[in-house]
Amino acid sequence: MxxxxxxxxxxxxxxxxxxxxxxxxxxxxxxxxxxxxxxxxxxxxxxxxxxxxxxxxxxxxxxxxxxxxxxxxxxxxxxxxxxxxxxxxxxxxxxxGSPVDPDTPQAAPWEAAATLLARLHRAPVPAGLPPMRGPAKAARAIARLRAAGPHPGAGPVLRAWDGLPGWARSHAPMPGATTLCHGDLHLGQLVRHPAPDGPWVLIDVDDLGVGAPVWDLARPAAWYACGLLPPDEWLRFLTAYRRAGGPAVPAQGDPWPALDTAARALTVQTAALAVAKSAAARRPLDEVQQAVVDACDRMPG
CATH class of the missing domain: 3.30.200.20 (Phosphorylase Kinase; domain 1)
Structure with missing residues (x-):
């Protein structure tokens, strides 16, 4: 075929x-x-x-x-x-459904994404639903990096990986894995339905399952920590999630004790895939890819 x-x-x-x-x-x-x-x-x-x-x-x-x-x-x-x-x-x-327009980042529906995520996290978990697949992708990304061959960006990524807790470096469930989770949240997972102007809904159920809700906040949190998501957009997302009663972080106060490990794991996953693709294509990292590798280099061991 x-x-x-x-x-x-x-x-x-x-x-x-x-x-x-x-x-x-x-x-x-x-x-x-x-x-x-x-x-x-x-x-x-x-x-x-x-x-x-x-x-x-x-x-x-x-x-x-x-x-x-x-x-x-x-x-x-x-x-x-x-x-x-x-x-x-x-x-x-x-x-x-009509997707998010990548050419108008100022109109990115961060509030809608956060509200939908909170509603998903509060929904009952059906019996027999598989685990959320998101965290397991980090281990697969590291395996792909190791198989890709030498690359100057590999060292910081692997050191950051070794500094993560044991559950994050295996296929073991995350602590608190009892919630209905999306597993791969980013703005490409939202569409308007009915098209073109209906309400926003989440798409892509491939990674949907039982997990720890903090993982679904990990990508925007990681982008913010890496300097790839402006602080005001991160605050819009976090505030909307809290207002909608999302359980992944406390309703008040510092969210980072809850977010830190998942955000680091997602950063390592993103960097590992970037380096593996760079090595396979024999091309340098672009600016965004280098930013996530640099973030790995700043992580404590």
Whole structure:
């Protein structure tokens, strides 16, 4: 199977879902929204078809889809309650939502992201839901870094990794892992539905599961600590999360005792992937990538 085969098959599936009663005769062109090793996403009209990573567990994905269906207004509900198999990949169907505009960072919906996250964290945890996959990605990123070969940025990242607590360097659950969590929060995980001007909802259930809610705050916290997220945007996010009753940090006072370890682990994960990609492509780190490596270098052992 080639990448083009998968894209063509996904597009056909999206067309059938968009026009279940008849063959497609509309003038809408298919659009590839993502084409990566871990996800291929194609849109046709108001329908999106997603092929998940090759190692996706269909039973776990089905449980995650059921959570999304039960939390409309927080998570984008799927068009179908279970995945199907296509060319050896698990495929899900979704309504299309308008993503965050990367060209207008001043309009980034930090308050909406934080409020949705708090609502997710307060939702009941269904029986049988798998663990959140977010923390395990840090260990996989380090393994990828070690396999990438020598690179001048590897040393600070590995030293920072060795300085993390044992649970953060393994696949063990985080302390306090009893909450419904997204697992991979960033602004690319928000869309407006219905498009183009509906309310914001969270997308991407691949990492959804039971975990410690602080992990979902780790990426914006890490960006802020690395100087990549302006203080006013971080404050908007944190304030909105607290106002919505989010349980990951105390309602008042310094949030960093709760955030510190998760933010460090996410920084190390980001830096490890950046260095691994840099080594594979034989190119230097860009400014943002260098910033997260420098942040690792500043972490105490």
């Amino acid at each position: 080639t990448a083009d085969d998968l894209l063509s098959a996904l597009a056909a599936g999206a067309r059938r879902a968009a026009h279940p009663a008849a063959d497609c005769t509309c003038a809408t062109a298919d659009a590839a929204l993502a084409d990566r090793d871990d996800a291929t996403v194609v849109r046709h009209g108001d329908t999106v078809a997603k092929a998940h990573a090759p190692d996706t567990d269909p039973a776990a994905l089905s449980r995650r889809l059921r959570v999304a269906a039960r939390l409309p207004g927080v998570l984008l509900p799927p068009r179908r309650p279970a995945p199907t198999e296509l060319l050896g990949r698990q495929v899900t169907l979704w309504p299309y």
